[in-house]
Amino acid sequence: MDKPDKKITELTLDEINEEIDRLANFELSGGGYGDPDARLNDDRKLQTLIHLREQKLLMRNYSSEGGVTDTNPDDLRRVFVVHGHNHGIKEAIARFIEKLGLEPVILHEKPNAGRTIIEKFSDYSDVHFAVVLLTADDEGKIKGASAEHRARARQNVILELGYFLGKLGRARVCALYENGVEIPSDYQGVLFVPLDSGEGWKTSLVRELKSASFPVDANRIFGTD
Structure with missing residues (x-):
């Protein structure tokens, strides 16, 4: 400093x-x-x-009247997508974000350009919103417990969830979780949205993006504002 x-x-x-x-x-x-x-x-x-x-x-x-102050339009188009090994869900979320007129940022799709993973992550995580996908990629339980293993997201996904909560704040992070996946207990106040078959998550994600002042065109998806 x-x-x-x-x-x-x-x-x-x-x-x-x-x-x-x-x-x-x-x-x-x-x-x-x-x-x-x-x-x-x-x-x-x-x-x-x-x-x-x-x-x-x-x-x-926000100004004193509640209006949003000027921001670089490009900054309000990029949405970082944190994902695990479920590439089907990752692609579905990314394509939905594109249909909203926004740009999904998926780290492994970006060039390394001689950077380490940490350097690359730091460069591309300069966004104003993150969607974190908690899919059933791992299993685990408390050591010594007799309970069965529970489905969990990968450790790097949980780590990056915490990173973006620290970087962006809770209002600019939306965590979408697959049915049956264990939800981290230490992230109170974070929005966790189930990836339901009825696709209600789409409405929730649009609402959070709008709340974060992103120029979401809901007409492209729902035919209404």
């Missing part, structure tokens, strides 16, 4: 984003904490920064 002595509450939104990225990327790359207290302090600081960022985003995006 340019001004390490500055109080957290005095940081600008750009400075908050920079510090959140630093802490989140450190975790994403494997950490390397030797002192448990240091990790605990960073975790607490990250939570404080996430909360402060949500407050500053509200102040930045």
Whole structure:
């Protein structure tokens, strides 16, 4: 940080984003904490920064009359799609996003350009909304428990869910989950939408995108605003 002595509450939104990225990327790359207290302090600081960022985003995006302030139109077209191994669901979600007039950002479809996975993820995660797909790719249970294994999303999906919650705030992340998949218990307040056969998830996703000020053309899908 340019001004390490500055109080957290005095940081600008750009400075908050920079510090959140630093802490989140450190975790994403494997950490390397030797002192448990240091990790605990960073975790607490990250939570404080996430909360402060949500407050500053509200102040930045909405005027006193409740209108949305000017934003680069291209920034409100790209939607990052976090996915596991269910490529059928991934493709269905991506094509739906395209039909809304938006651009789905799928990491493995983008060129590496000599970057590491972490660098590539950091570059392409510069978006204003993320859709996270929790599909039944893994199984697990509490160690020593007699209960049967439960379907779970892949660990990288859960990690990236947490990353985007920290980067964007809860209002700009929508998690879609497959029937029977275990929902993380530590993400209270996050919108988890079931991927139901009636495709009600489409209405929910459109509603959240509109709430995040994305220029969604619902007429393309539903024939109505």
